[in-house]
Amino acid sequence: MQHELIQHILNCVSYAVVVVDTKCTVINMNNVALDFLERRDRVTAVGIAAEQILPIATPYIKKGLASDEFKKGTGRIVKRGTELFFEITPLIIEGNLEGAVVSLQKPSRFEELAVELSSFQDMANTLQAIFDSSSDGIWVTNGEGVVTQINRASEDLNGVKTTGIVGKSIDEVVETGLVDVSVSKEVLEKKRQISMLQNITKTGRQLLCTGTPVFDNGGRLSMVVVNERDVTELLDLREHLRAAREITEKARKEITNLNMLELEQGAFIAESKSINRLLASALKLAQLEVSGILLLGESGTGKSMLAKLLHQHSPRASGPFLAINCAAVPEQLFEAELFGYEKGAFTGARESGKAGLLALADGGTFFLDEVGEMPSSIQAKLLKCIDEKEFTPLGGSTPKKINCVIIAATNKDLEKQVSKRLFRKDLFYRLNVFTLTIPPLRERVEDIFALATSFLNKYNERYGKFKVLSPKSLRMLQNYSFPGNIRELDSLIKKGVAVAEEDVLDVYFEQSLLGAAEAETVSTKGLSMQEALDMVEREMLNEARRACKTTREMASYLKISQPSVVRKLKKYGLGAS
Incomplete structure (x- = not known):
């Protein structure tokens, strides 16, 4: 009778339970496990090696059985297989390790676990050990709503002792304020399986409770088995993820707003015929939502503003506008900025990882400014990303799809750079599907x-x-x-x-x-040649400071190296532009 009662209880549990002995031989399983593992009946399943039905979990079962923690009854292994979570816990009978219990559940139902058991001397003792070894709480009430049994996990989750609960009616339990609602009472009234969240006053935990009715041969409700799963941390995690998504979305919007601020503060001035023709072409391309637009023009002609104009007038205008200045990002950090990285990808990486600009630009526009300065080591990876429409973050293994329009800009002659093998020809063709050239102000x-x-x-x-x-x-x-x-x-x-x-x-x-x-x-009259040269050099530096924003731009403007610009500015006591 006791054996049948516990078998009934196991069959009412909403997750799959498989019991093995110390030799990893299956000795029992509930009805949910039979369905999960596609076994015809319990008779054909009992006695087979665990590897036949649990190939992924079995190595962990063996490892657990050999550990000191399992022998002391304190071990617990939680892993995720291909489709299911499984949890393995020791089966302790009269102080001895007799096997393991493995419980299986799909992630969609907040289930992570399973329990490991081992051998048994008496089937009733084994099933009772399973009942007590479950890391989920289990309550059993009879058909009149009186609590007949709770396991140790339920004691911990609810902050109660069996002696203080067993024998009391569900109404009495609710009146004490232990729980805010009773799933057992709902099942007794509606005579069907019911799931609900319960807030436990004493421990502050939130439990996902599934109550299952058990009917006798006469069709009368003879008991209710309630399975309790602690989902406090899962709910907290869900809330943290929701907050993180909101923060990410807010950051994307703020970055886009900052990037578009220049366009809002000073609209694209177009009085000349050449600029009006350019804008007409740009607006056509924007409406077509094409990628691979290359903006050409001297430094300071307004390439970044034109890129923002293309985004603003495209079907993706409500999406983000993200930009990277290829000349301003150190080569060793460029890949991480572009593609992002996973946790522990490199020394000094954020503990939580970081989303790359391409991921943040999802659904919008990504602008590669000064693309002619892009490190050669990154060019091949960007080309692969554009061709395959996906990328893999640093330290990651799962590719992410790319869904953004790519616009590039440069003041360099990319074709000349291609001929000098300073820029990849294939990447040049990908970025140069459409070309818009902004004339200099003097024209x-x-x-x-x-x-x-x-x-x-x-x-x-x-x-x-x-x-x-x-x-x-x-x-x-x-x-x-x-x-x-x-x-x-x-x-x-x-x-x-x-x-x-x-x-x-x-x-x-x-x-x-x-x-x-x-x-x-x-x-220059009366000056030495060196003094005259210094004066000319100083004036050229001043002219470059007026024309450029950074020392990198000044270096390109003067056709010297950036360190030389910094050194000469220091020499003449001139601050950077």
Whole structure:
């Protein structure tokens, strides 16, 4: 009778249970396990080697049986197989290790476990040991709602002792405030299996409880078996994951907003025919949602702003806009920034890993600025990513799909770099499916007045000034070559609004645009050759500072190395631009 009762209880448990002896021979299993493992009946399953039905779990079972922890009854092994979680725990009978219990469950039902058992002398003792060895809590009530049995795990989860619970009715248990709701009471009323979350007042745990009715041969409800699973940590983890997703999404939006700020603050000025033609082509490409657009143009012509314009007018405008400056990221960090990395991928990596920019750009646009400066070691990996539309983070093994439009920009002659084998030809063709070339400012003089006026209004408002441009100022601006293009014009107006003494900027422009050449002609008289060379070098550095934002750009502008730029700036006491 006791054996049948415990077998009934095992059959009511919502997860699969398989029992093996110390030789890893199957000695029992419940009905759920028969279904999971596709066995016809218990008779054909009992007595076979565990390897036949549990090939993944069996090595862990053997390892556990050989451990001191299992022999003391304290061991526990939790692993994930191909489709199921399994948990292995020792089966202790009268102080001896008699085998193991393996419980199996699908992740979708918050189940992780299983229990390991071993040999037995008496089947009733074995089933009782299984009942007590389960890491899930088990309550049993009779048909009248009186608690008849609870296992040790249930004592721990609920913070109670068997002696204080067994013999009490479910109503009495609820009245004590131990639980907020009773799944047993629901099953007794509705006579069907019911699952619900219970909050345990005493321990603060949250339990996923599944109550299963057991009917006798006459169809009367004879008992209710409740399986309790502690899901407190799983629910906490779910909440943490939800919060992490919200933070990631917020970060993506904030990065996109910051990237698009330049476009919002200064719309693309288009007075000249050349720029209007360029914008017409750009808007067509944006609407087609094409990838592989290469933006060409000198430094400071507005390539990054055009990339943002392409994103803003594309079907992906509501998605993120992420960018990387290939000249600004050290080669050793480039791959991690682009593709991200998993936990422990390299020394100094974040404990939680890090999502790469390509992953964050999912559903939006990814902009490769200064692509001509991309390290050669990364070019092959990016090419593979574009071809296969997927990438694998550093230290990872599972590829991630890429779902973003890729736009690249450079002020270099990529075809010349390809011929010199400084840039991969195949990657050049992938990035150069469509080309948009932005003309330099000296070739679009019609735009200078509109741009200068826009910048003047912006900085007057920012600094609380009232500077104005006269016709003379405009002529000087239109006659200047602007080697730094729009960026140089922007910097020139910004500095004039901030530091010029007069409201009309004529004198400031004369000093800034014309004074350098005149000073050079006059002041070299009577100087040594070295002094004259130093003066020319200083003026060239000043011109580069006005045209460029970084020392890397200055190096490209002056056609010298970046360390040389830094050294010369220090030599003449000039700060970086």
